[in-house]
Amino acid sequence: MLRIRNLSTSIDGKPILRGLNLDVHAGEVHAIMGPNGSGKSTFAQVLAGRDIYKIVADELSFDGRDVLGMAPEIRAREGIFLAFQYPVEIPGVSNLYFLRAAVNAVRGHRGLPELDAVDFMSHAREQAKSLGIDDVMLKRSLNEGFSGGEKKRNEILQLKLLEPRLAILDESDSSLHIDALRVVADGINAMRSPDRAIIVVTHYQRLLNYVVPDHVHVLLGGRIVRSGGKDLARELEDKGYGWLEQEHERSECKPDRAQPPREVAS
Amino acid sequence: MQARQGAATKRGRIVSTMVAEQNVYATQFSSIREWLPGSHLPWVEQLRQKGMAEFLALGFPSTKLENWKYTNVAPIRRITFEPAIDHSLSFIPELDSFPRPRLVFINGRFVPALSEVDAEFNCHLRTLGEALGDPKRLSIIEKHLGRYTNLSDHAFAAWNTAFFTDGAYLEIPRGLAVEHPIHLVFIAAGESDPWACYPRNLIVAGEDSQITFVETFIGSNNTVYLTNTVTEIAAGPNAVIDYYKIEVESCQSFHVAAINAHLDRDASLTSHSISFGGSLVRNDLNVSLDSEGAYCTLNGLFAVDGQRLADNHTRIDHLCPHASSRELYKGVLAGNAEGVFNGAIVVHENAQKTNAVQHSKNLLLSKQAQINTKPQLEIRNNDVRCFHGATIGQMDTDGIFYLKSRGIDEREAKKILVRGFAAEIIAGVRIPTVRERLEHQLDSWLKRVLEAS
Numbered sequence: 001m002l003r004i005r006n007l008s009t010s011i012d013g014k015p016i017l018r019g020l021n022l023d024v025h026a027g028e029v030h031a032i033m034g035p036n037g038s039g040k041s042t043f044a045q046v047l048a049g050r051d052i053y054k055i056v057a058d059e060l061s062f063d064g065r066d067v068l069g070m071a072p073e074i075r076a077r078e079g080i081f082l083a084f085q086y087p088v089e090i091p092g093v094s095n096l097y098f099l100r101a102a103v104n105a106v107r108g109h110r111g112l113p114e115l116d117a118v119d120f121m122s123h124a125r126e127q128a129k130s131l132g133i134d135d136v137m138l139k140r141s142l143n144e145g146f147s148g149g150e151k152k153r154n155e156i157l158q159l160k161l162l163e164p165r166l167a168i169l170d171e172s173d174s175s176l177h178i179d180a181l182r183v184v185a186d187g188i189n190a191m192r193s194p195d196r197a198i199i200v201v202t203h204y205q206r207l208l209n210y211v212v213p214d215h216v217h218v219l220l221g222g223r224i225v226r227s228g229g230k231d232l233a234r235e236l237e238d239k240g241y242g243w244l245e246q247e248h249e250r251s252e253c254k255p256d257r258a259q260p261p262r263e264v265a266s
Numbered sequence: 267m268q269a270r271q272g273a274a275t276k277r278g279r280i281v282s283t284m285v286a287e288q289n290v291y292a293t294q295f296s297s298i299r300e301w302l303p304g305s306h307l308p309w310v311e312q313l314r315q316k317g318m319a320e321f322l323a324l325g326f327p328s329t330k331l332e333n334w335k336y337t338n339v340a341p342i343r344r345i346t347f348e349p350a351i352d353h354s355l356s357f358i359p360e361l362d363s364f365p366r367p368r369l370v371f372i373n374g375r376f377v378p379a380l381s382e383v384d385a386e387f388n389c390h391l392r393t394l395g396e397a398l399g400d401p402k403r404l405s406i407i408e409k410h411l412g413r414y415t416n417l418s419d420h421a422f423a424a425w426n427t428a429f430f431t432d433g434a435y436l437e438i439p440r441g442l443a444v445e446h447p448i449h450l451v452f453i454a455a456g457e458s459d460p461w462a463c464y465p466r467n468l469i470v471a472g473e474d475s476q477i478t479f480v481e482t483f484i485g486s487n488n489t490v491y492l493t494n495t496v497t498e499i500a501a502g503p504n505a506v507i508d509y510y511k512i513e514v515e516s517c518q519s520f521h522v523a524a525i526n527a528h529l530d531r532d533a534s535l536t537s538h539s540i541s542f543g544g545s546l547v548r549n550d551l552n553v554s555l556d557s558e559g560a561y562c563t564l565n566g567l568f569a570v571d572g573q574r575l576a577d578n579h580t581r582i583d584h585l586c587p588h589a590s591s592r593e594l595y596k597g598v599l600a601g602n603a604e605g606v607f608n609g610a611i612v613v614h615e616n617a618q619k620t621n622a623v624q625h626s627k628n629l630l631l632s633k634q635a636q637i638n639t640k641p642q643l644e645i646r647n648n649d650v651r652c653f654h655g656a657t658i659g660q661m662d663t664d665g666i667f668y669l670k671s672r673g674i675d676e677r678e679a680k681k682i683l684v685r686g687f688a689a690e691i692i693a694g695v696r697i698p699t700v701r702e703r704l705e706h707q708l709d710s711w712l713k714r715v716l717e718a719s
Contacts, residue, residue: 048671076673088668092689093682098669101682105673141686158672 001026001197002047002166005059008222009039009046016042016053018222024166027194031208031233032201034219035241040201041085043219044170047199048082049075062166076102077109081164083155085171090142095154098142099124103161127160131187148175156187167191168199173207185210205237220248290346292322295428298349303395303432310398313412317427324421336606336638337548337577342520347462347492349429350374350454359453359484363699367391368449373456373491374431374463380451390437391448394466397435406437410470414498414526420550423524426496430466433497436479438469440502443476447508447697454485454493454519467497471505471533478508480700485516485543492520499526501533503557508536510700514707515543517574524550531557538695541568541576542707548577555582555589555617566595567691569708570603570635571715577606584617584650593624596691598684599635600715610642613650620647624654629687631661631680631715681712 002024009017049072104114216232304310326343327334350373366382417424521544568576597605641654669679695701
């Protein structure tokens, strides 16, 4: 479904991703893990079409079609969805209005009739209920004044309503207490299906106890340095990222590469 | 040096044409004055003459005056506007969204056929011209008309005082709460432009009374005219006034408005001033909190594009202790448009415990659009709580990306963000029909602006 070959990105001349390769097939759940600054969020944003990066790749295709030339809204309509790490607050625009505009944009593209306000309301209410989102939250301004957990649940609501083919969840577990984490994880698990792929981007292994991945990849210094099964996540939880970082640096220690300044523990 | 000489010559020429231009209006005045309402009343006659004299003395304001620094009225000065005489019905907008009671004026003159006033209506809702012919109302009108407008300070208001044709006279007796909003619809229509309309409204709200009224200014497209309007509001003790001014004039037109309100003890005024049309729009809204506990909320929204200019000047005078004011003006600017917000809050010596908050927020949709925003706090005692702030921002690119990532296209994403920005003002409009019309108005403005870019 998703095929990435030698993807590199930079911003203001500063490289972030450096030759990333990945294959994701329908029905799979992939976890991308890595320490802060490893390029996880950039990877997620690039897939969704954020245009602030300079992007070079041999291939970035979705169902065999080139993604790089697609505008973000086209990617979304084609079935790529990003749950944001930091959902944007939009004052004055009701959550419900936004959700309906998004759903109808995607439905229109798929040749389905638009949902009117009444039909949409009952549909949205039903999906929202399982995430503990009430009518008040549906009617509030989009993300404005939402708590961290409310924002994350609202992203999962969008996932459920938009029914994408590829869902990228960027740190959907951060700033969640354990009950909310279960709600979010249940929401994600409910979306697992043979014709849908999910990429879970996370710093911690915690979410992966609930959303068990088929593949785990470790992103370090802008490339995937190790891939494995779900046990790799547990190994990282026990040992941290340090051992991989050292290995990675050894392999990177080539004369043409300037080492970034290292912080010295005092 | 050469440039300076050129400027001097130019200035000399401007001075002489300016005198000539005002003389044109002096001539107009002497030929029409006897047909204007109230011409049989010596005090009205005197008021008009005073207005004319002040207009001639002041001349058109130049950008050297602090209050007109960013608003060059040369386009108005250059044109000779004839007083509107024909009120032909060539352009009548749809009036269903202005439910009764409503008074309709075309080019500043009352049109009974389009107006709807219930006979049993329990307050004095009529036209100013009519009221000036009613001996029972005269003493009250004389007490208020022209009293709240400083003629020596505002040339356009002085001009209106000389030329005013008609407008609404609303007198709300003590203790009466008027249930339905009163719609005052001012339509500019005509073929032989340029012409000028001079509406004049007087609202006298008695003690404990309550009233909502909406002034809507509408013009047919591509006609050149000037609306020079003045509204005076006197709010008695504990009166509650909800005032809306909605300006959707023709894009070629000029609109200059002065609204002067005086609030007695515990009276409250909520004003929504919303501007969508006009090539040059200037609103002066002055509120005087004359007595303790008076309260005003001034909300404003202006949307300008192309080469247009919208200027909102407000002034709130806190004259007594324990009075409060809230103010929020929002501007959306596109193309080469210019916007001005100047909000003065003057807290006088005696006005201890004043509470005043003022915000000016502006959204620029293009690199060329300009906003000059100037909050002015003048505080003459030290026992007050005052706050003001101004922001100028561009379209939030994170917001646009967020919406696009949900399948919404760029144009729609921009519309959603601007609607969200304007919602803070529009959502505060408490009359559903008016609110819907404004939402619709904003949408068609956005459509025009975003399709042009």
